[in-house]
Amino acid sequence: MVSFLKTVIKAIPVGLSVTFKNIFRKPTTLEYPEVKPDLSPQYRGLHYLARYDNGEERCVCCGLCAAACPADCIYMEPYENERGERKARIYIINEIRCIFCGYCEEACPEEAIFLGKEFEFSKYEIPDFIYSKEMLLGNFDRIEMERRKKLGMEFIRKTRFDFRMPTPSIGDSESSIEK
């Protein structure tokens, strides 16, 4: 009995010391719906299809994202638009199959598909997770609007990359290595 009491008396301060230590620490959890997490710059969330500055979609429906996709969640069908360009008639991402690996982003030669930072897109029905081209372009528009609002700019002239080169050239970035 005595030995039992001894252990208890010893244990209480030891246990409480942990408590007291952590009372003054910053909590690791978040009050999620009210407080949003701080995402890593590499975070890969909901896809979006980017547009050019003039509002035209970048995607040319080359199929490389679908080829790179390990989950086989992208489907597309091309068509020829009125200017003779190849564009996507159908572009579908099944977000419920997607494993958010970001390979599509890597594969895209036109810098059209990106994985955004959005992660709150839960739905009640599985078919709602099948994102059409319009929805994916809408994601971009939303993100772009937010970004502009955040930067306090009405209009962003230059994006991060300048894609309006007259003609592409092979491996511009690599030319220094060749030398």
Added chain:
Amino acid sequence: MPDQVKLKIEDRDVTVDKGQTILDAALKLGIIVPTFCWDPRLKPIAACRMCLVEVEKAPKLVPSCAVPAIEGMVVKVFSEKAIRGRKAVLEFILSNHPLDCPTCDKGGECILQDHTFNHGPTGSRTIEPRNRTIFDEKYKFDDFPLGPVIWLNMNRCIFCFKCTRIIKEIAGDDDLGAFNRGYHTILHGHKNRPFRSEFSGNTVENCPVGALVANSFRYKVRSWLLKKTPSVCHLCGDGCNITLWHQGQKLFRIYSRWNRNVDNGLLCDRGRFGGLYADSDRRLRNPKIRREGKLIDTTWEEALDFVAGNLESIRAKFTAAGIGVIGNEMLSNEETYLLSRIARRVIGTNNIDFRFEDKFTPSTDLNLKLLYFLVKRIPFSKFGEFRNHLIIGTDTEVTHPIMTLWLKRAISSGRSKCYAAYHRKTDFTLHPVESIEYFPQGEYNFLLALYSALKGKSIDESALASGVASTLIQRWAELLKGSKTLLLAGEALYNNPRGSENIDLLKAICDLLGEGSVINIPYDGSNYLGNLLWGATPGILPGGSQNDEENRSIICKEWKCDNLPEAGGMDTSQMLTAASEGKMGALIFFGSDPVGFYPDREIATKAVQNASFKVACETFLTETGKLCDAVLPLAPFPECSGSLISSEGRLQFFEKAFDPAYSSAEGWRIILRLAQRLGFEGDYSSPSEIWSEMASIADKCGKVDYKQSQYGGQFLKMDFAARAFSNLDGFQSSPLPSPTAEFPMILTYGASVYQKRNLTAYAESMDKIDPGPKLYINPDNAAKMKLYEGDTVRVSSTKGSLTMKSAFDYRIRPGTVFIPTNFQEAEFNSLLSSKSDLTFVKIERL
């Protein structure tokens, strides 16, 4: 060995024939030298310089595809210098390549991509804007329609000139040339004429980059998504080996599957683009039966029960001889055999035929006569061994485009000459052909004249009756006499009221020509021969033997029945005539469309209307199907398995690429299910099971040796007995009726070069290549009538009249006009009558 040279490549010895190139020697060793412009079928031009190799003591790198191997040569393919040289070549080629791979349809199967990956530089050193060839500001990506089906993007071109060489050297057309030089080179036709060669699709298949793209494949799908299924083309008798590229149940394109003995990697546009008819969404989707005068969709069970029930009651009412079966020559051997079996064994009738496009189809006797020629027939690859080729009664470019390429190859080798006689001019463009144009239906008189000329008799009378100058025939006789000649007898000879006499004359002519002369019968139709041999005519039983007592008993034993119907069934003409008089109870059309194609629309329509019960089994709803009581959807060739015997006599098996789309079914399955409802006890689960049964029959009574079946198609050994050929002494020339003042022109009709019946018209590209029915007329005749190209004209005969656009064709014999049969809306056969041999028409400009 004097005519062989020994050289060293990469420290390995190799011996090749003299005249072979370094590249050939390297390939013999299994060393792959990258190439763009090299093609075994073409003369080397060393345009791309991709195959540069280092040769010891040579000052520079040499293009291995064009430099012949020399005794003692030491070649290094993978030396540092050679690798650096090839890298430089690629960098040079890429310096103006647009790198629009994401939008290029060749992306993923591009040879330039592969070579750049394997041999190319890692980066570009140029900063200048790339050369752009702009055809039209409207087209942003500089794509330009070169012809009806081919698009060109000159920026992507790497100037290997494979396309122009294929068109000029192999196809022998002068449609496509490379103008200007260097990076300013542009491909187009002479005077910017559209690129309309019948072999234009081969340029797309052989283009190493995406410079030439087929309209039907442009912006459709990425090549790596497609599955490939080997198959055999069904659109003519050549039996070209093809690869079907498909995804799911959608057929995207047809490429060649190299068979050195048949097609040598080439396809005609009919096969390549026309074959895509299978993908049309205008296909029949569901079985239809007639209820209250209307065709309504139903289920297979209901439709088959309906058909079987009606056939049973008709058989009870009319006896089995009141039922007729009309198949078509595109059915596979297995389907034909089953059809023959259901007709003979289950229904119990000999009324079975597969020809419905001609009035004068060969009788059993003539068929057996023709089959005898198959014993000594010549494969395409041996055409070059003949001194002369004599084509009579067909335009091989229309009926057998790939066989024509072998003829052209023989001509261009300089050892062979080609002579062609038909009722319109035969013209191989760049390959010289001597052509004679006789009167339509003048085959008999022409052959008689040629025969008499060879015999040294007077020919004036028969030459006059055939409409050819007698001096010309004399000249031919002199040229042909004593030389080893290949006679190609077209369908105009045997589909003729004087078919039997024509063949007798042909045999006599062949005997008079030089030693080793052979007659080939290039049947028109993918499985005409198979249909003949597997019992789709009244007089020939499955296996290819004559329908007589002895053979019937053998077949009876195989089929486990007591007796088969006695000989003497009706062929299509007889069936249709009988049916139009109300003597036939039921007609079964299996892929056949007599209303659309039998050369007397009135009789065919009446026949279908007057038969008590008629059922059609077809891929697209035809004119016949619209009049039938039941229509069953038949799956087209990519969705069926089976085997075909090409007109060359080659047995080729093909597998289905995917299951039948919509509710359609494979032909053999439809026949089997129908037979089972009519009391047939057997069952098969696949065409190969049917084939094994067929093989055992062929073993017992067949004339064809089917045993050594092998990949790439077996050239069948045949053993048909010779028939008695009649004595020619009594043959007299028979003048043909001449046009009247009221109807001054002779009407000829036939398939158009791009089309097969009405099927190919459903292919997307065909609207552009061959957009609609036209009346072809000789420009001289047109000039007299003050007719311009594209005028709307009315053609009328005693039977009826048609309105269509006119087109000029210098190949049409003056005094005749030509209407292609391939357009249902044209109703060409409403002008024709089965009572007269020739049809005379008058042309009026509207």
Added chain:
Amino acid sequence: MYLSEQTRQKIMELRDRYPARLAAVLPVLHLVYDEFGYLGTDQLDEAADALGISRLDMNETASFYTLFPKHKVGKYLIQVCDNISCALRGADNLVSYLESKLGIKVGGTTPDGLFTLWTVECLGSCGTAPMMQVNDKYYERLTREKVDKLLEAWRNSK
């Protein structure tokens, strides 16, 4: 009928001189050029028919040689070299001077049909730059005065 009987005769002679008929294309092009001063499609077609080769081959070969004019040019075809040696010695100035003097752009022909101005690649006369070739003759070490004199002489000689 464009070709003269004489040219036709010469083409016939060339027909069988070489093992392959295509080998005679270049001499035939020269013959046609000598007669007309340019190679028009119609003339080439006729020459091809006379030679017995495909019209396409003839036109392709002609288009390869940029030295042959393909359309009707002026009586004096002025070809100014604008490659490196001549450029260093002021070929650009020469061309713009000619342009202003003749009132035409490079590639154009004067309305009276007398002069056509072209710039061409090196003519192999670098030592005497700047230079130009007029029809078959070289004019070297050109200056403005020299050009004036030449143009005057040609204008008067018509």
